[in-house]
Amino acid sequence: MTDAVTMTNERNQLFRDLFSGKTPKRVPVSNPATQDFAIQYAGLDLAECQWDLTKLEPVYDKFCQDFFTDTYPGGSIRIPSHYQLLGSTPIVMSSSGFMQHPEVVGLLAEEYDEFIASPYDCIVEKVLPRLFTELNGAPGKVAMSLAKAMRAQSDDLAYLGTIRAKMNAKYGYAGMIGALTEAPFDFMADFLRSFKGISGDVRRYPDKVAAACDAVLPLMIKKGTLPNPSMLGYTFIPLHMAPYLRDKDFATLYWPTFKKLVETMASMGQNVQLFVEQDWMRYLDYLYELPENTIMRFEYGDAKLVKEKLGKKHIISGFYPITLLQTGTKQQCIDKAKELLDILAPGGKYWFQADKSVINFEAKGPVAENMSAVLEYVHENGTY
Amino acid sequence: MIDLKVLTQAVGDLDEKTILTMINDFVATNPSGEDAQKVVFACQQGMAIVGELFETNEYYVGDLIFAGELLSKTIDLLKPVLSGVASQKIGSIVIGTVQGDLHDIGKNIFGSMAEAAGFDVYDLGIDVSPSAFVEKVKEVKPQIIGMSGVLTLAIDSMKNTVKALNEAGLRNSVKIIIGGNPVNEDACKQIGADDFTTNAAEGLKTCQGWVK
Numbered sequence: 025m026t027d028a029v030t031m032t033n034e035r036n037q038l039f040r041d042l043f044s045g046k047t048p049k050r051v052p053v054s055n056p057a058t059q060d061f062a063i064q065y066a067g068l069d070l071a072e073c074q075w076d077l078t079k080l081e082p083v084y085d086k087f088c089q090d091f092f093t094d095t096y097p098g099g100s101i102r103i104p105s106h107y108q109l110l111g112s113t114p115i116v117m118s119s120s121g122f123m124q125h126p127e128v129v130g131l132l133a134e135e136y137d138e139f140i141a142s143p144y145d146c147i148v149e150k151v152l153p154r155l156f157t158e159l160n161g162a163p164g165k166v167a168m169s170l171a172k173a174m175r176a177q178s179d180d181l182a183y184l185g186t187i188r189a190k191m192n193a194k195y196g197y198a199g200m201i202g203a204l205t206e207a208p209f210d211f212m213a214d215f216l217r218s219f220k221g222i223s224g225d226v227r228r229y230p231d232k233v234a235a236a237c238d239a240v241l242p243l244m245i246k247k248g249t250l251p252n253p254s255m256l257g258y259t260f261i262p263l264h265m266a267p268y269l270r271d272k273d274f275a276t277l278y279w280p281t282f283k284k285l286v287e288t289m290a291s292m293g294q295n296v297q298l299f300v301e302q303d304w305m306r307y308l309d310y311l312y313e314l315p316e317n318t319i320m321r322f323e324y325g326d327a328k329l330v331k332e333k334l335g336k337k338h339i340i341s342g343f344y345p346i347t348l349l350q351t352g353t354k355q356q357c358i359d360k361a362k363e364l365l366d367i368l369a370p371g372g373k374y375w376f377q378a379d380k381s382v383i384n385f386e387a388k389g390p391v392a393e394n395m396s397a398v399l400e401y402v403h404e405n406g407t408y
Numbered sequence: 409m410i411d412l413k414v415l416t417q418a419v420g421d422l423d424e425k426t427i428l429t430m431i432n433d434f435v436a437t438n439p440s441g442e443d444a445q446k447v448v449f450a451c452q453q454g455m456a457i458v459g460e461l462f463e464t465n466e467y468y469v470g471d472l473i474f475a476g477e478l479l480s481k482t483i484d485l486l487k488p489v490l491s492g493v494a495s496q497k498i499g500s501i502v503i504g505t506v507q508g509d510l511h512d513i514g515k516n517i518f519g520s521m522a523e524a525a526g527f528d529v530y531d532l533g534i535d536v537s538p539s540a541f542v543e544k545v546k547e548v549k550p551q552i553i554g555m556s557g558v559l560t561l562a563i564d565s566m567k568n569t570v571k572a573l574n575e576a577g578l579r580n581s582v583k584i585i586i587g588g589n590p591v592n593e594d595a596c597k598q599i600g601a602d603d604f605t606t607n608a609a610e611g612l613k614t615c616q617g618w619v620k
């Protein structure tokens with residue numbers, strides 16, 4: 025066996041242990057930086073590289089070489105080509121090349137009943153043509169646009185997949201697969217009613233919001249299902265809206281369908297990773313109710329309290345503040361990693377990830393050096 | 409006559425039905441501009457209650473956003489009766505969310521409040537380039553520019569906008585206030601603005617002080 029294959033096997037074991045609630049040999053580590061960072065780190069143009077993926081192989085090679093990680097550092101990428109071909113409005117490239125999500129309304133308030141009656145039909149017939157300009161028009165034209173976009177996307181994904189396979193073969197990462205879905209309420213907010221729209225709906229027609237979340241739940245389950253639940257991997261669910269709701273709106277509108285989503289995934293034998301965005305400290309008792317070994321990556325909060333309340337039942341991650349990489353000395357950055365290891369590692373059930381993704385690289389700034397030092401530190405000192 | 413206390417409380421409670429019924433009934437009586445101003449003031453006091461409930465964690469961002477929408481709806485209904493006091497416009501403001509930033513909820517709340525307080529408000533929208541600010545200032549010659557932004561990068565865009573105003577020789581003809589979550593005293597100095605705020609009501613007071 026080559027070294028890389030041995031490493032992959034070892035790393036797979038780390039995650040198998042982690043996900044099943046056993047204490048792994050050491051704390052698994054994931055690099056918090058994204059492809060956006062990697063491109064800038066390689067000194068290349070962000071926009072250009074996202075259009076021309078052939079430029080990315082050396083980008084990833086340098087990125088993998090310089091920063092320790094157990095998982096392939098290429099997650100959650102929005103490839104611009106198919107968005108452009110579809111005339112996307114919910115995901116667009118900014119002038120600096122960053123793929124961003126502006127406020128969009130895919131579903132009008134007066135269309136709630138239609139949505140509730142048949143979410144899938146409503147999405148295909150009303151929402152998609154509204155959000156994607158090229159899906160609006162004569163059927164022939166729409167068919168052409170869709171064909172082009174799907175072809176572009178599958179070419180791009182295949183290309184990125186090849187790079188990934190090469191990096192895995194060279195650096196021996198864990199072979200994990202992922203699916204992505206959203207909590208029903210978040211899906212209603214992000215792509216259908218908008219942040220502004222849903223905030224009004226919660227007050228004006230809470231019953232319709234609740235019914236819409238119920239109606240869309242099966243689609244969210246389908247979207248989050250892995251090709252085969254016994255594969256090493258997880259369903260990733262980024263959580264958006266809960267911190268912006270009053271407790272009572274959370275309890276009646278957000279929580280019930282979200283809980284069902286996570287429970288369904290778990291009952292199929294799949295791991296779930298939640299990205300617990302913003303401040304969820306007032307909802308810890310709710311989170312406790314989720315199935316055992318649900319992975320929770322926190323953006324914010326009191327790590328000690330979370331370990332105490334959830335750490336025996338769930339797998340905790342996150343908390344490492346990436347802003348420190350920007351403002352702190354190397355020693356301060358390492359001290360912070362040590363502090364989190366001391367709090368979260370005992371008893372296992374801990375995965376080192378940061379509070380947010382690092383998407384920006386400044387050549388003169390300290391981020392790259394600090395980040396590399398922190399990842400090394402956790403790699404070397406995270407042993408059980 | 410409309411019960412202003414009840415109205416203030418309804419705004420604080422974000423009770424849309426009560427507010428709209430009261431305002432519609434009030435407008436139907438063909439009130440004087442002066443009375444309409446009192447109603448606006450009562451709504452602003454209601455917004456202050458919303459702010460307090462937000463501070464004490466009873467309301468959250470979603471509630472602020474709904475409050476902003478209610479306020480602008482209310483002002484729209486009152487506009488016809490407020491136009492009687494148009495001659496009393498107290499000043500003009502150009503507002504916008506700066507380049508690279510698409511968030512506009514905070515800006516819109518401030519815009520509605522400024523309009524309700526009698527300012528002429530020119531809203532340039534979101535992702536507004538420095539040159540768009542410069543052009544508008546040349547065109548309408550406002551006393552005040554209000555820049556909004558919530559992304560960290562908004563601070564740089566605000567700086568560039570002030571620089572562009574300087575280069576166009578317009579900086580000294582206007583007061584500049586910046587708003588949005590990431591602004592603070594340091595940022596304000598760096599940017600070269602005259603004042604900053606993370607609270608629309610407070611920002612409005614500053615602006616009123618400037619045009620006195």
Ligand code: B12
Nearest residue numbers: 124125127510511512514554556559560587588589608611
């Ligand atoms: C709502 C929201 C959105 C909505 C925006 C809807 C809209 N139409 O504005 C949507 C979902 C579209 C969105 C998109 C994105 N968002 Co956003 N969003 C938020 C959120 C949750 C709330 C912001 C808000 O409206 N606050 C409420 C208002 C009322 O507060 P405010 O703006 O401070 O305004 C008050 C005062 O400051 C003042 N004020 C404001 N402006 C002005 C101007 C003047 C002149 C005056 C006097 C006063 C004043 O008055 C207001 C009332 O008192 C924040 C998180 C948070 N908790 O703040 C993230 C947040 C701002 N978003 C963030 C990000 C990263 C994004 C995206 C880039 C995500 C992506 N990857 O695509 C995109 C943005 C694209 C872009 N280029 O802008 C980050 C910013 C990180 C950073 N440091 O830069 C935040 C902090 C979330 C996070 N923690 O990561 N977002």
